[in-house]
Each structure stands twice: as C-alpha cells, then as structure tokens.
Amino acid sequence: MNHQERQPIVTVTLNPALDQTVHVSQFQTGQVNRVFDQRVDPGGKGINVAKVVRALGHSVCVTGFLGQDNCHGFYEYFRKQGISNHFVELSGAARVNIKIVDEPSNQVTEINFPGLTCTPPDLDKLQQVIKGLAHEGQWFVLSGSLPQGVSEDIYQQLIVLLKKQGAKVFLDSSGAALREGIKAIPHAMKPNLDELSQLVGRPLEQETEIRAAVEELLASGIQQVIVSLGARGAIVAQNQEFFIARPPAVVAKSTVGAGDAMVAGFVAGQTERFSLKDCIRLGTAAATASVIQPGTQAGSLQQVAEILPMVQINPW
Ligand SMILES: Nc1ncnc2c1ncn2[C@@H]1O[C@H](COP(=O)(O)OP(=O)(O)OP(=O)(O)O)[C@@H](O)[C@H]1O
Ligand SMILES: [Mg+2]
Numbered sequence: 001m002n003h004q005e006r007q008p009i010v011t012v013t014l015n016p017a018l019d020q021t022v023h024v025s026q027f028q029t030g031q032v033n034r035v036f037d038q039r040v041d042p043g044g045k046g047i048n049v050a051k052v053v054r055a056l057g058h059s060v061c062v063t064g065f066l067g068q069d070n071c072h073g074f075y076e077y078f079r080k081q082g083i084s085n086h087f088v089e090l091s092g093a094a095r096v097n098i099k100i101v102d103e104p105s106n107q108v109t110e111i112n113f114p115g116l117t118c119t120p121p122d123l124d125k126l127q128q129v130i131k132g133l134a135h136e137g138q139w140f141v142l143s144g145s146l147p148q149g150v151s152e153d154i155y156q157q158l159i160v161l162l163k164k165q166g167a168k169v170f171l172d173s174s175g176a177a178l179r180e181g182i183k184a185i186p187h188a189m190k191p192n193l194d195e196l197s198q199l200v201g202r203p204l205e206q207e208t209e210i211r212a213a214v215e216e217l218l219a220s221g222i223q224q225v226i227v228s229l230g231a232r233g234a235i236v237a238q239n240q241e242f243f244i245a246r247p248p249a250v251v252a253k254s255t256v257g258a259g260d261a262m263v264a265g266f267v268a269g270q271t272e273r274f275s276l277k278d279c280i281r282l283g284t285a286a287a288t289a290s291v292i293q294p295g296t297q298a299g300s301l302q303q304v305a306e307i308l309p310m311v312q313i314n315p316w
Helices: 045-055 071-081 120-133 154-164 175-184 193-200 207-219 258-271 276-291 301-310
Strands: 009-013 017-025 035-043 060-067 088-090 095-103 108-112 139-143 168-172 224-228 234-238 241-246 312-315
Touching (some): 035 045, 035 071, 045 060, 045 139, 045 258, 060 071, 060 120, 088 120, 168 258, 175 193, 224 258, 234 276
Parallel strands (some): 139 168
Antiparallel strands (some): 224 234
C-alpha cells in the first residue's frame, strides 16, 4: 500500500503547549536579562508524535484542544509540516512553557503557565470530531496530560468510542489518566518504568518484577505493551513474544520527547504491517534520532534509516 492510500494516523492532544526556549547569558533574578537566542516549538505529546510520524513520511491528522489566543502559531506550523489540523478551539490560550537556558552553565529555569479549561460542550465537540475521523482499522494515539475541567476517565471514554468505530488505540499517559484509560483496554501502551511502577503500585527493580507487570497488562487484554527504559532501550511484548530493543550509544542533546518518537515509529510500523520486531526497531531508531536533536525536534528520515541497522533486538 503506498502512502496516499494508507489511512492517516491520528494523534489526540488534550493539553498542548507552546515551548518557548530563551537563551540568556548569566541569568539573574531581579535583574534585566537580555535574550540572545530564542525559539518557539509547538508541543504537547500528541503533537510531538505527529511531528515524528510526518518526518517518517506518513500522513497524520492532529486533534484535541487549542486556545483562540495562541492557536495561530500551531496552525502555521501544521501547514508548513503538512499535518492535517482538526483541533477544537476553546477560548483562552494553550499552555506556554518558558525555558530559560543560562549560558555558559546550561542550567534551565522553567516557567509554566496554566493551560486551557474545558467545558462539557467542548468535550462533546471533540467527541464528534474524533468520531468523524475514525475508521475501521485506523490507528489513534492518545497521549499526554489532561487540561482543567476534564474528568480523569476521559481517555477511557475516548477509547470506548474509538473501539466502537473499529479503530485501534495507542495510549501513552501517566497517573490517573493512564490508570482510568486502560480500563477501556487500548490496543497498545507505552509506559516508561516510573509510569508502569506507579500503575501497578509497586517498585519494579528486577527483570522478573517488570515481566510480571507486563504480563498483567497483557492478561487484561491489551495486545501490545512497550516499557521504555531510557538509554537502556525498551521491552516490547505481544502474546508470548518478548523482545528487548537496545539503541546504539549516542550523545544525547535532548531526551524530551524520546518516548513520543518511539510511539510514532512503532505505530508507523504497525500501519505498514511490520512484524513486532521491526515495529520496535523503527520506534527505537526514531527515538534515537530524536535524542540527538535539540528540543523535541524529529530526526530526519535519513537519520532514522541510518540508525535502523544499529538497533539490537534480542528475545527477553
Ligand atoms: N539517553 C538516551 N540515549 C539513547 N536513547 C535514548 C536515550 N533516552 C531515551 N532514548 C530512547 O528513547 C526511548 C524512550 O525514552 P524514555 O524511556 O525516556 O521515554 P519517556 O520517559 O516516555 O520519554 P518522554 O515521555 O519524555 O517522551 C528509549 O527506549 C530509547 O530508545
Ligand atoms: Mg513518555
């Protein structure tokens, strides 16, 4: 199937953010600090996943909530990247996260604004949009934190809706949103070790402890479970198959969004009907390509292709 015929992957971001990174020399509180370099990146986990899906050459739709006061920067970015925009606009502004990078110390001071507040009619609107986008066999990625005014079981509600439409859901969240979300049995999920440990309510130090936690999730009906382990790689499980994927050693510039890149690569592989091994290989290569970029930028398709054969996959 070529890229035109394939259904787009849809990512849902309920709580997007504009990440504004400013560089100052010898940052001081209570003083005037002059900015000598800055960049603004649209962010939020689902949007980060979409960036990488697009960089891998797939079509992608984005939806969720944006605020009328600062949505235009996002729209301009989506237009330039060829990302199809289906966001629901609310009054107010999406979160702005200011990161002040002090040079030469490289210390980062963060200032995070509150985000949007949703009302029940906003949620109804989003559910209609999502229903309109969903088709049999299509992949949806639900990821990230929740805005104010949204109940903790929102992912559960969306998964129920999407499964009725025959769509497949990849859930990547944390805390209560993840705990409630998995009750609707998504097709796939990718906690990191902390998120998994919090979910099962016990420390996961030994391999046998991680394995037992993964088996519990599989037994609940979730078909594919990935546990990401930062620089150590990721475990992937489906039925009786368990693999560990180890990335090549790289000099990391920014690990923020590495997990999102892994989700993007894995789901892109699924839409190509790759084997489980090849999906985690693509996910790991996309994650590695992302950690060697500054911020949450995606690696290029060429970088991903170069890294692919360097990913080691072994039974686990
Ligand atoms: N320092 C690193 N060096 C090489 N690869 C890395 C590094 N950190 C992360 N990765 C790759 O990215 C994958 C996902 O990383 P991680 O486990 O940190 O996800 P995460 O905690 O969900 O991240 P986030 O939610 O911030 O995107 C890892 O499995 C690995 O392949
Ligand atoms: Mg993550």
